Amino acid sequence: GQQVMQIPQYQHVQEGEDFTTYCNSSTTLSNIQWYKQRPGGHPVFLIQLVKSGEVKKQKRLTFQFGEAKKNSSLHITATQTTDVGTYFCAGGRDMRFGAGTRLTVKP
Amino acid sequence: DAGITQSPRHKVTETGTPVTLRCHQTENHRYMYWYRQDPGHGLRLIHYSYGVKDTDKGEVSDGYSVSRSKTEDFLLTLESATSSQTSVYFCASTREANYGYTFGSGTRLTVV
Numbered sequence: 001g002q003q004v005m006q007i008p009q010y011q012h013v014q015e016g017e018d019f020t021t022y023c024n025s026s027t028t029l030s031n032i033q034w035y036k037q038r039p040g041g042h043p044v045f046l047i048q049l050v051k052s053g054e055v056k057k058q059k060r061l062t063f064q065f066g067e068a069k070k071n072s073s074l075h076i077t078a079t080q081t082t083d084v085g086t087y088f089c090a091g092g093r094d095m096r097f098g099a100g101t102r103l104t105v106k107p
Numbered sequence: 108d109a110g111i112t113q114s115p116r117h118k119v120t121e122t123g124t125p126v127t128l129r130c131h132q133t134e135n136h137r138y139m140y141w142y143r144q145d146p147g148h149g150l151r152l153i154h155y156s157y158g159v160k161d162t163d164k165g166e167v168s169d170g171y172s173v174s175r176s177k178t179e180d181f182l183l184t185l186e187s188a189t190s191s192q193t194s195v196y197f198c199a200s201t202r203e204a205n206y207g208y209t210f211g212s213g214t215r216l217t218v219v
Binding site: 033096097 | 152
């Protein structure tokens with residue numbers, strides 16, 4: 001069946017450094033969504049990508065969808081302590097979630 | 108966030124007992140989902156619903172059943188709770204299948 005893999009599992013950065021998480025699927029995805037979950041909270045929808053090669057930005061966050069629609073990335077520029085949390089990708093017809101990347105930021 | 112609430116927020120139950128978790132949304136969303144979240148596994152789909160009385164299984168449906176008698180309510184039942192069902196359960200809803208999901212605050216279930 002479809003698998004959605006996410007790397008790295010953990011990332012610890014100094015405040016101000018950049019951060020990237022990658023999402024890879026074993027099959028072509030019709031769309032991919034990204035969510036953020038703060039510690040002790042629930043996932044919150046960030047964005048959806050649909051088109052091959054699509055790039056979207058939300059302030060310091062840049063989301064990309066691969067040309068083959070099998071991979072995606074989330075890049076955060078100049079991390080802040082408010083970026084702490086776990087970032088999940090999810091995609092495909094049955095919306096499989098990756099295991100998430102847990103980001104910690106040292107002030 | 109949209110109006111989606113889960114109850115109870117925390118529950119401790121004994122092995123072998125039935126447990127029902129409730130999800131209630133006030134957004135008139137057609138699609139509703141139950142996920143479980145465990146360390147290292149992300150969110151795994153248990154069951155979902157695409158309309159009143161229309162439900163289907165997800166990837167980890169064994170030992171769970173659901174019911175949706177009204178648009179706003181989606182119930183998850185553990186027929187006979189086991190320790191492996193200790194988890195955090197999230198409900199989600201969306202207007203259309205390819206829209207972003209709105210999640211509830213979760214139910215932390217412990218089976219002892």
